[in-house]
Amino acid sequence: MAYSSKVIDHYENPRNVGSLPKDDAHVGTGLVGAPECGDVMKLQVKVNPETGVIDDAKFKTFGCGSAIASSSLATEWLKGKTVEQALAIKNTDIVSELSLPPVKIHCSVLAEDAIKAAIADYRKKQQAAEAPAAAQPMI
Amino acid sequence: MSITLPIYMDYHATTPVDPRVVEAMLPYFSQHFGNAASRNHPFGWAAEEAVETARRQIADLVGASPKEIVFTSGATESDNLAIKGAAEMYREKGNHIITCVTEHKAVIDTCKRLEKDGWRVTYLPVRKDGLIGLDELRAAITDKTILITIMAANNEIGVLQPIGEIGAIAKEKGILFHTDAVQAVGKIPFNVGELKVDMASISAHKMYGPKGVGALYVRRRNPRVLLSAMIDGGGHERGMRSGTLHVPGIAGFGKAAELCRLEMEADGRRLRELRDYLNERLHRGLDEIYINGSMERRLPHSLNISFAYVEGESLLMGINDVAVSSGSACTSASLEPSYVLKALGAGDDLAHSSIRFGLGRWTTKEECDYVADKLISVVTRLREMSPLYELAKEGVDLSTMQWTPH
Numbered sequence: 001m002a003y004s005s006k007v008i009d010h011y012e013n014p015r016n017v018g019s020l021p022k023d024d025a026h027v028g029t030g031l032v033g034a035p036e037c038g039d040v041m042k043l044q045v046k047v048n049p050e051t052g053v054i055d056d057a058k059f060k061t062f063g064c065g066s067a068i069a070s071s072s073l074a075t076e077w078l079k080g081k082t083v084e085q086a087l088a089i090k091n092t093d094i095v096s097e098l099s100l101p102p103v104k105i106h107c108s109v110l111a112e113d114a115i116k117a118a119i120a121d122y123r124k125k126q127q128a129a130e131a132p133a134a135a136q137p138m139i
Numbered sequence: 140m141s142i143t144l145p146i147y148m149d150y151h152a153t154t155p156v157d158p159r160v161v162e163a164m165l166p167y168f169s170q171h172f173g174n175a176a177s178r179n180h181p182f183g184w185a186a187e188e189a190v191e192t193a194r195r196q197i198a199d200l201v202g203a204s205p206k207e208i209v210f211t212s213g214a215t216e217s218d219n220l221a222i223k224g225a226a227e228m229y230r231e232k233g234n235h236i237i238t239c240v241t242e243h244k245a246v247i248d249t250c251k252r253l254e255k256d257g258w259r260v261t262y263l264p265v266r267k268d269g270l271i272g273l274d275e276l277r278a279a280i281t282d283k284t285i286l287i288t289i290m291a292a293n294n295e296i297g298v299l300q301p302i303g304e305i306g307a308i309a310k311e312k313g314i315l316f317h318t319d320a321v322q323a324v325g326k327i328p329f330n331v332g333e334l335k336v337d338m339a340s341i342s343a344h345k346m347y348g349p350k351g352v353g354a355l356y357v358r359r360r361n362p363r364v365l366l367s368a369m370i371d372g373g374g375h376e377r378g379m380r381s382g383t384l385h386v387p388g389i390a391g392f393g394k395a396a397e398l399c400r401l402e403m404e405a406d407g408r409r410l411r412e413l414r415d416y417l418n419e420r421l422h423r424g425l426d427e428i429y430i431n432g433s434m435e436r437r438l439p440h441s442l443n444i445s446f447a448y449v450e451g452e453s454l455l456m457g458i459n460d461v462a463v464s465s466g467s468a469c470t471s472a473s474l475e476p477s478y479v480l481k482a483l484g485a486g487d488d489l490a491h492s493s494i495r496f497g498l499g500r501w502t503t504k505e506e507c508d509y510v511a512d513k514l515i516s517v518v519t520r521l522r523e524m525s526p527l528y529e530l531a532k533e534g535v536d537l538s539t540m541q542w543t544p545h
Contacts, residue, residue, distance in 0.1 A: 003456070011453070011456060011457075014524060017523065017524050019529065031526065032543050033542065033543065033544075034542030034543060034544040035490040035527060035537060035542065036542075036544065037544050038450055038451075038452075039450070040490075040526050040527055040542070041526070042526035042529075060524055060525060060526040060529060061524060061525070061526065062448065062449070062450050062490065062524075062525045062526055062527045062528075063450050063453065064450060064452035064453050064456075065452065065453050065456045067450075067453075068453060068524065113543075
């Protein structure tokens, strides 16, 4: 299989590998894929509560070189974006940036899913943080 | 000593032709180019002499008589001839064949073809160590069983089936016994008399000979095995395999067999040490790696290891200057799952990928060191990147997690 030079670069020098504290209220975690499909991605974003901008993103991926590259690229793109801007990232953007062949398009789909899952997790945490205040039983 | 990249460590797939073998082949291309079936002139005689020398050299390697060696185009043809030829010849006697799930495709697919034509085939399971159970074999035998075909050494995991015991059972029951001995012959002692084998498939290119030539050992006494020919024509090879003989290839095959007979013991000892060294280095450098198949009953030059929490294609991408074969127990987009590893139950834990290391005549310790260093660094790096490794280290049971298959 021939990989594009960008895929090889991300595979050899992956950006933003690692983990953020998943219990942090400002961190959203997405874990998508399945081992039996040969791809699992964990993508995390940390949103600045003042500005609403993602100021850190990390990933860990079990998968082929294209899956690693897709998630690595996603973390690069996420940094500096607002949550809304992040949700606008499309898998096709990843496909064209990395020149993924048709058999590897699912890797970009998974990366988009991971972004959406991470942001959904972040939003759930935000709502949960607001909700208990209202529902607090009186003592 | 320096090493040259890429490193070849895939000797189960094929082997380079030994220079001494090339030497033995050369005269038969342009100088002694005769047809071995030309009985009335010296060109034919020279070719025939080369073929008969080779036949003896191959017979000597496996303890057969030269007349019991039938030349073919390779082991796939030998397997086809043995199984289909026996099935057709002994159809009156019965329609049942016993084989095993981890056989090479040349055996499995041949059996599947026969099933379509009305034969019954039992595919014996293997245990976790890759070996069949003799009790299961005995239980599978019926009065319709005409043939047992079980490989001597497995091409993927290198385990050695209990051929001698299977031969004894087959003999006791009066059933023919064929073995695909491609990976074993020339690498470990293999004697058709001691092992009570009736037919054995052999390939030249797996033992430092040329591609495109193989042989089928066909027993002539106790019992005399008869086969229906699969290729009709001039009646070469005692009528079992028509077609002009590939004289240079056969001459090389013979020389390769002679070299194996003389050097097998020393080669085997050296490769076992190197294999064990490679294995030990990998185990010292990495946790959660597992050997596939029995370590005790195994070819000396063979090692198959699963690396947990690392995906196969990314692993191969990281070791692209090392030629090995990879199998995975799981289906990924690009790597076919290995039916052999699945049969061992390796598919139960899905996040593994495995590598088959095949060492050979020119493998050096320096190469083993390079391969070990490279694998340790790539696997370590990929695990640092693997969410599965992280989860496993946190104590999460991956098999109970809710995943989102896509």
